[in-house]
Amino acid sequence: MSRKTTVQAVNEMLAPPDVAVQALLQMRAKENRHLEHGLGVQSTFVSEDIGTHAIFLESVKELLSRNGMKTPGWKRLVRVTEQGVNHFLPAASCDFATFIRCVTFHIWVVGVLNPDGPQDGILQSTDLSVEQVTNVFFGFSETGGTSVTPSHLHSTLKRWITCDEDAHCNPVDLIYPMCEKLWRLVAATVICAQRCPVSKNPLLDFCDNPTERQFRSSRSPDHGPSAADIINEVLRVHPPVQEISRPYGLPLWQTLLMERVQMADIKAVQEFDREGERIQEPQEFVPGRWQSELKPAIFAFGDGPLKCPAESWAPAFAALITSKVMDRVNGVGHKLEQISHIGSTAQYCWEEWVIRKALAQ
Numbered sequence: 001m002s003r004k005t006t007v008q009a010v011n012e013m014l015a016p017p018d019v020a021v022q023a024l025l026q027m028r029a030k031e032n033r034h035l036e037h038g039l040g041v042q043s044t045f046v047s048e049d050i051g052t053h054a055i056f057l058e059s060v061k062e063l064l065s066r067n068g069m070k071t072p073g074w075k076r077l078v079r080v081t082e083q084g085v086n087h088f089l090p091a092a093s094c095d096f097a098t099f100i101r102c103v104t105f106h107i108w109v110v111g112v113l114n115p116d117g118p119q120d121g122i123l124q125s126t127d128l129s130v131e132q133v134t135n136v137f138f139g140f141s142e143t144g145g146t147s148v149t150p151s152h153l154h155s156t157l158k159r160w161i162t163c164d165e166d167a168h169c170n171p172v173d174l175i176y177p178m179c180e181k182l183w184r185l186v187a188a189t190v191i192c193a194q195r196c197p198v199s200k201n202p203l204l205d206f207c208d209n210p211t212e213r214q215f216r217s218s219r220s221p222d223h224g225p226s227a228a229d230i231i232n233e234v235l236r237v238h239p240p241v242q243e244i245s246r247p248y249g250l251p252l253w254q255t256l257l258m259e260r261v262q263m264a265d266i267k268a269v270q271e272f273d274r275e276g277e278r279i280q281e282p283q284e285f286v287p288g289r290w291q292s293e294l295k296p297a298i299f300a301f302g303d304g305p306l307k308c309p310a311e312s313w314a315p316a317f318a319a320l321i322t323s324k325v326m327d328r329v330n331g332v333g334h335k336l337e338q339i340s341h342i343g344s345t346a347q348y349c350w351e352e353w354v355i356r357k358a359l360a361q
């Protein structure tokens, strides 16, 4: 395995100048076979076919444009988000990450995938609940396995997601891996805002006024970071996709030189700025660094021809969910608590947190 950690090396690996898109798709499909067998994913993430890529990308772009910040879809999404957060708040307490997974899934399905349904729609448990379904996806991402069969998952999702009569519509494709990446960004942002006081107010301002302008505005008079700066810094320090691998199908003599599997280490490369110099205290969470002229390098959404089409939409959507969670889990009605410090084996910043109903004064 050849690990890429510099801006130039990651850029060359993800956007190689002399490799056709078809070959990139082949490599990604090879790396993602397990998604097909384990979950029943059929989209471009597991396909070598250039036509499948074009059709899927077009449908994703259409989905996103219907929910852009200046559309009626976004206004509906704001209300679905408020209702989704309320719906999953616990009567006593619950695991924080599980809560964020359920809320994000609910908003994605009710708000984005069912635009004509009621905005206060509830995803009724069938044989699997929302929590169980999100656990299947999360467990699969972490371990590569699940005890639920793809057809079981498919039949549960089919009841919640209205697909067109289009024969290609596969509900798993509309959930994974999009939702799986999104909730991680939301969870990390809530925790970073809890730990870093300068992050709270820009997100709460965005909660009250969830517009494009507010998302990018610094707070006067202190000119602190905007909500967009905070999300960028979370993506830099806690990228939901930590590595991207490509099994380069090169001739044998070249693989001896280059090593067959190349891996872009996203977290490591984001310790540099766009000109390739190491930034100051790269492991510290400092949203204000996004206000400098020379920005940190960001590869959280990939690079090159297979770069994420949600790059400019997902940050605002994640900020919306985060801000509405912060507004309700504010220490008055519900509060966020860390449950263990000593000897912690936590791999992610959002582990070992719970949401508790605050006791009445």
Ligand code: HEM
Binding pocket: 028, 044, 053, 056, 057, 060, 063, 064, 177, 178, 179, 181, 182, 185, 239, 240, 241, 244, 299, 300, 301, 302, 303, 305, 306, 307, 308, 309, 310, 314, 318
């Ligand atoms: C925080 C949220 C997200 C992150 C961090 C993220 C990250 C990424 C990354 C790293 C890739 C490149 C994969 C590769 O090179 O193999 C990618 C591709 C992709 N993402 Fe996202 N993504 C996010 C959310 C979404 C959402 C919400 C959608 C759908 C609406 C989406 C749709 C896609 C698609 C369709 C591709 C494949 C692009 C192509 O093949 O040309 N992503 N994403």
